[in-house]
Each structure stands twice: as C-alpha cells, then as structure tokens.
Amino acid sequence: MVLTLSKRAGRSLLVLFLVTVAAVSLLSLAPGSAAQVILGENSTPQAVTELNAKLGLDQPLWRQYIDWLVSALQGNLGTSPLTGQDVTHAILDRLPVTLELALLGLLIALAIAIVLAVIAAATAGSSIDRGISAVTSVFLAIPAFIAGPLLIYFLALKLGWFPVSGWSRIGDGLGDNLRSAFLPALAIAFVEIATFQRLLRTDLVSTLREDYVSAARAKGMSRTYVMFRHALRPSSFSLITLAGISLGRLIGGTVVVEILFGLPGLGQLVSSSITLRDVITVQGIVVFVALVYVVVNMIVDFSYGFLDPRVRKAVRA
Known part of the structure; x- marks a missing residue:
C-alpha cells in the first residue's frame, strides 16, 4: 500500500514540476521580453534592461527556475513590479x-x-x-x-x-x-x-x-x-x-x-492582472491553481480505499 501511495505521490509531483517549468518558461516566451510586456510598448531600452535584471530574467532559464523554485518553496511567489504587492499575500487575501x-x-x-x-x-x-x-x-x-x-x-x-x-x-x-x-x-x-x-x-x-x-x-x-x-x-x-x-x-x-x-x-485578481500586464502575478496564480489541482487529486486517490473495501484489499495484495 505504501508503494502504491508513493507512486501516486510521485506522479503528482511530476505533474507539478512540469507545470512550474512551463509557468517559469512563459516569461521567456513573451514577445521581446516579459519586462517589455509589463512596461508596455513605449518603454525605454534602459527601463527594460533594469526590470529584466530586477526580475532575474537576464539569467539562463535553468537559473531562473532554480531561483524561482527556492523562493516558491519558502512561500514566496514573487512581487508584482507594477503594484509592489507580494503575490503570495495577494493570492491568500483573495483565496x-x-x-x-x-x-x-x-x-x-x-x-x-x-x-x-x-x-x-x-x-x-x-x-x-x-x-x-x-x-x-x-x-x-x-x-x-x-x-x-x-x-x-x-x-x-x-x-x-x-x-x-x-x-x-x-x-x-x-x-x-x-x-x-x-x-x-x-x-x-x-x-x-x-x-x-x-x-x-x-x-x-x-x-x-x-x-x-x-x-x-x-x-x-x-x-x-x-x-x-x-x-x-x-x-x-x-x-x-x-x-x-x-x-x-x-x-x-x-x-x-x-x-x-x-x-x-x-x-477578479487574475483579470485585473492580465489587463495591467502583470505577468508575475498571473504566473503565481497559475502555479497556485496547479498546486490545488494536484493536492485535490491526491486526496481523491487516497479516498478510494475508504469508499470501497475491495480497493483496500486490492492495494494490500
């Protein structure tokens, strides 16, 4: 039974890993750069460069992901460069x-x-x-x-x-x-x-x-x-x-x-963030929703044995 639960947890973690990689990669796939998207078409090259450096987008993608993951594991999903609001706090406030x-x-x-x-x-x-x-x-x-x-x-x-x-x-x-x-x-x-x-x-x-x-x-x-x-x-x-x-x-x-x-x-938060082109907040919400999906599905998987004794017997066998 422990092995079966471990496999299910492993699959869930793999899904979450792929989602977070995709979410972080989206910033690099933005036309021009994510900083240019945030600042708008009239932004100056200097402002774009400064914001890229502030957000760490001037680093290689693997480095961006590691830095983001370390912060995310500490409960920090970034800070909105437009509002200055902590994304995690914004999500928890609206959740x-x-x-x-x-x-x-x-x-x-x-x-x-x-x-x-x-x-x-x-x-x-x-x-x-x-x-x-x-x-x-x-x-x-x-x-x-x-x-x-x-x-x-x-x-x-x-x-x-x-x-x-x-x-x-x-x-x-x-x-x-x-x-x-x-x-x-x-x-x-x-x-x-x-x-x-x-x-x-x-x-x-x-x-x-x-x-x-x-x-x-x-x-x-x-x-x-x-x-x-x-x-x-x-x-x-x-x-x-x-x-x-x-x-x-x-x-x-x-x-x-x-x-x-x-x-x-x-x-309402994701709608306003998209309108303001606040991609950092949108990224945080996407990752949070993906985490909810994974956790809920794990709970559903683990609940099967409580619903029908035949499942518990099959798992033990």
Whole structure:
C-alpha cells in the first residue's frame, strides 16, 4: 500500500514540476521580453534592461527556475513590479472568496445531483427518469455567463431575495455571507449538476444489477436501504474523481462569475492582472491553481480505499 501511495505521490509531483517549468518558461516566451510586456510598448531600452535584471530574467532559464523554485518553496511567489504587492499575500487575501464560492457551488451541485441520480436510477426507463434527463440537458446548456444574468434578474432584481453584486465576509455575519455567495455559486453549479447526475445515475444503474445487490434484495431489505447502503457508496468512485477535478477547475475558473457579481476573488485578481500586464502575478496564480489541482487529486486517490473495501484489499495484495 505504501508503494502504491508513493507512486501516486510521485506522479503528482511530476505533474507539478512540469507545470512550474512551463509557468517559469512563459516569461521567456513573451514577445521581446516579459519586462517589455509589463512596461508596455513605449518603454525605454534602459527601463527594460533594469526590470529584466530586477526580475532575474537576464539569467539562463535553468537559473531562473532554480531561483524561482527556492523562493516558491519558502512561500514566496514573487512581487508584482507594477503594484509592489507580494503575490503570495495577494493570492491568500483573495483565496477565501474564491474557495468559498467553489466549495459552495460544488456542494450545491453534489446535493442536487445525488438526489436526482438516485431518483433516476430507482426509476430507470420510466417517465420520471426521462424527465430528469431532460432537465439536466437544459442545465448543460446554461453556462455560468448565461446563468448569472438570469439569476440576477429573477432572484435579485425581481424578487429581491439576494443582493445583485458585492461580497459580505463571514466575519460580517454568516447569513449575509451566504446571501452574497449563493447566486454566484448556483450560477457555476448548473453544468456540474448535469454532469454529476448523469455520471452517478449510470454507475448506480450498473451497480443495482450486481449479484450482491440482488442477494440483498432477496433477503428482504428495502429498496431504500439497498440503494443507500449497498449501491451508492461503490457507485461514487467516478463521482468523487470528477468532483475533485471540478473543485480545482472551479477555483481556477470563476473569473466570469466573480467579475459579473463584483466579487473580490482570484478570478477578479487574475483579470485585473492580465489587463495591467502583470505577468508575475498571473504566473503565481497559475502555479497556485496547479498546486490545488494536484493536492485535490491526491486526496481523491487516497479516498478510494475508504469508499470501497475491495480497493483496500486490492492495494494490500
């Protein structure tokens, strides 16, 4: 088991290494130089040279990577040459907003998807199953940049249940915080609901045909007990994997929603950094999101053994 976990950790570290190499290399691939991109087309050669030296971009690429890696391992992702702000502090300052938004959106998607998938699997082939499939098809066709304005119009402007924009921190009150986070979280959850529901429904239908499920039913166990005790957990492998990937994607992909709802998260930060041509901050955010992907996927891999005893036995064998 230790060997298997080591292999998985090794693969994750390799992925992270490749991502960091690519992120550092991007500065060298910028037209002219990264310093010229930051300073703009009207920059003087002297200013470009000075900024290249300040950022260490006048060094060989391998040297740039080593210097960056040593700093990154100490928690230092660089300093913005435009704002003078520490990139790590900027990310950590915006992270709670994006993390809460991504987690809340994921929880909403999972809760709705699991209920719909269980109902659909229990009534497979019926009109209820087909109706749920039709609803999820509609969800798939509603990306966040369309769902957001619709939710704002109906639930914020028309009904007044939620604020149109802005963010209330948890310290200002949990109720106000959830009211400001619910609409953007729901906007990013629609597509995830459809994806999760369809995947889990397919796995549940397959699991319900297994011999051990038939044996449980033959012993007189109720359909509800069999569904939740014997079928749901082993059917959750693909869902857990997809949810982990989705969490990493949501953390790195909330740009449109954060701009639309005026939320001070990582999406807003990367958008403003791109507009300002602050490539150092963009580089730091890219590496941070990649780290989140790797860590989440490692947690997902390690969670398989807790979901199904058969996996633990296979690993030990």
